Amino acid sequence: MAQIKLPEIFQNGMIIQRNKTIKIWGEAEGTDKLRITFCGDSISADIKEGKFYCELAAKEAAYGQKLEIFAGEKEEPDVVLKDVCIGDVYIAAGQSNMEYFLRYDAHWNEIKQWEQNDMIRMFNCKRIAFNGQNRDLPECGSWFKEQEYQWESFSAPGYCFARSIQPVIGVPVGIIGCNWGGTPACAWMEASYLNDPPLSVFIKEYEDAAGAVDEDEMRRLSLEAWEYEDSYLHQVAWRAMMYGMNQQDQERWMDETANAPVLPMGPYHHYRPSGLYEMMLKKLAPFSVKGVLWYQGESDAGHGEIYDKTFASLIRCWRDLWQDELPFLYVQLAPFGKWLGIGGEDYPVVRESQERVLKNVPGTGMISIMDLGMYEDIHPKRKKEVGERLALLARGLIYGEDILCESPEFTGGEREGNQIRLHFSHTGSKLHVNGNVINSLYVEQGGNLIGVKDFQLDQGLLLNFETLTEEPVEIRFAKEGYCEVNLFNEADLPVRPFSAVVI
Template identity: 75%
Template sequence: MARIKLPEIFQNGMIVQRNKKIKIWGEALETERVTISFCGDSISAEVCDGKFYCEIPAKEAACGQKIEIFTDGKKEPELTLEDVLIGDIYIAAGQSNMEYFLRYDAHWNEIKDWKRNDMIRMFNCRRIAYPGQVRELPDCGSWFKEHDYQWESFSAPGYCFARAIQPEIDVPVGIIGCNWGGTPACAWMDSSNLTEEPLSVFMKEYEDALQCADIDEIKQKSLEAWAYEDSYMHQIAWRAMMYGMNQQDQEQWMKENAGAPVLPMGPYHHYRPSGLYELMLKELAPFPVRGVLWYQGESDAGHGEIYDQTFSSLIRCWRDLWQDELPFLFVQLAPFGKWLDIDGRDYPVVRESQERVADNVPGTGMISIMDLGMYEDIHPKQKKEVGERLALLARGLIYGEDILCESPAFMEGEREGNWIRLRFSHTGNRLYIKGDTIKSLCIRQNGIPREIKELRLDQDLRILLDPLTEEPVEIEFAKEGYCEVNLFNEADLPAKPFTAVIEQGGI
């Protein structure tokens, strides 16, 4: 009897991407040919070395379909997938702020009472760090709906994106969670992207970590650490941390967990270069999708000055793997002060690199969440807003709606007597502030802070400095690791960080 084995992404209740060729592949034993029937098309493929690959013509959005797989011309299907939807699929990728479970979101008590939208389906890729790793991951490896048991531990930004975009585009929406807390971008890239400077630094650091290491000792310590990581005791302790703790409680938490097994860098670590690209991403490709939602960069703060090159290379790597110019919508790092034993002092450099990617890499867009940060937590709790802003950006950049979907960005400034006029893009009809004065705005002349006498806001920002002397005016906005941005455009999107030097003739 023939046996068919498909990748986990192919299951009952799944979504396939509309308006793109539908790619189906898998293993087939004791048969020479498979025929796949879907939405009126029947496409056959030969089985070579126990594997098959098939492409079905693109379809329009639909619900309630089924995929049937036949072997050797038999009339009855060997395998049937039921309740298949056709719509738009996005990969929700990155590290812990994308992985961040829905149950930890500030709006969870509101969200969990929402009426179920059966046009939304979700899937979590298995988080596997090394070949042969066995983990009990009940919330991974299956398609599910709102209010199913996997739902509360799904990506909060990914789900809230789906919830916001689905009614607007009126087709089924699928979100595939392919993310893992703490992971640097290099873990999600093919090794061929890490051979030349400056990105070769990631391979060099990995090789340096292994240079004097004992491989047997690394294996033993890694297995102990993974057993602890997957233990019920650790999961309960970590859940308390993710809900949020003040600095004092965090210090106590670190003392109580100081003796926990530590995962050493090496071939069993999920942070190692290219590891998750090989074990998670390549398991998913080339399953067609509409685009990628990306929230990552915290773990690259140590190399923030090259993050634009790192992230640009990652985007090219993923597009090459899918053979598709996938849109990438991503999140600029939120303000952050201190959490556990790390801090946000290097975040401004990463944010600048992220802006360079948005400005220079086609098919990308960035949302700002500079109003949502938390000083004592690297994980802002308002992920609903993150998902909604990504959805707004998708409506404008991917679906072509004529809407205000981007944050205000500084363009130019000029002097007008004792006034400084700052012009921004993406303002809509007005800029406004929440509160009495603009926060995180620093103005200097000759290195000396200047007092702002008056502010006026319309589509521009006008600042009175009385008297305004001839020296260049140096302006910094939201350039700290942690800050509170309260300057918004008409769509309630916060202004992006910027620096400017305004000479006598303006800039």
């Protein structure tokens, strides 16, 4: 009897990418040939060394299809995948702010009451750190719909993106969650992309850390730490943390967990360079997708000055893996003060690097959420807005709608006596401010802060001062680790951070 094994992404209820070649692969024993049928097409696949790969012609959007695989000349299929849809598929990738479960979102009670949309399907990749790791992950490894038990443990930004974009494009939307909290970008990249400076710093740091622990001790400590990580008591405690705690409760939580096992950096750690590329991402490719939604960078704050190179290399790595110039829509890091003893003081550097990626890497788009941050939590709770802004960006950049979908970007400024006029792109008809003052706007002249007398808003910003000398004026906006931006365009998208010298 033939035995056919498909990658986990191929299951009942799946969504296949429309208008792109359909790639099917897997393993087979007990036969030398397979026949695959889908949407009226039939194709043969030869078995070589127990593996097969084939391609079906691209299809338009469709619902309720069936994919069948026959071994040899058999008339009855050995594999039948039912309720298969064809639409647009996105990968929701990154670290904890993309992984962030729906049940933690500020809008969860509202979301649970929405009328069900069966044209949205979700899939969580199993979070496995090393070969042979055995984890109980019931929410991972299968396609599901709204209201099913996996739903509350799915990416809130990814789901809210799908919920916002699906009614607009009118075809099924699939979201593949491929994310893991705390992970640096280098964990999601193939090793060769990290060989050369400055990215080789990640390999060096890993080797220095891993080399400091004996191999047997490394395994013992790692397995002990993973047992604690997956324990029921830790999961309950961590769930409380993700719902949100103030500083006092966080300090108490850290005291109570101070003696918990610590996972040493090494071959069992999910943060290690290339680890999750090998264990998670490669298992998806070359499953055709429309694009990537990316929310990550917090764990790269220590090397924020090179994050533009890191992220640009990651984008190239993923596009090479898929052999497809996939669009990347990503989230600029939110404002953040302190959480579990770490701070957001290095975030402005990461945000600047993220701006450079937007300018230098084609096929990318960035949303700003400088109005959604939380001082006492690295995880902003309003992920619904994050998903909606990503969907708005996709409508403009991917689907070609003529809409205002990007945050205002500073483009220049000039002096007019005791006034300074600042210009922005992506404003719509007029900028507006929530309140009576513009938060996080600082103006310096001669090394001293000077106050703004008043301001006027149109498609730009006119600042009025009591008096200005002839010295250059330095302007900074939203350049702190934490701030609360309240200056928006016509689409209620916040103005992006900037700094400038006006002569």
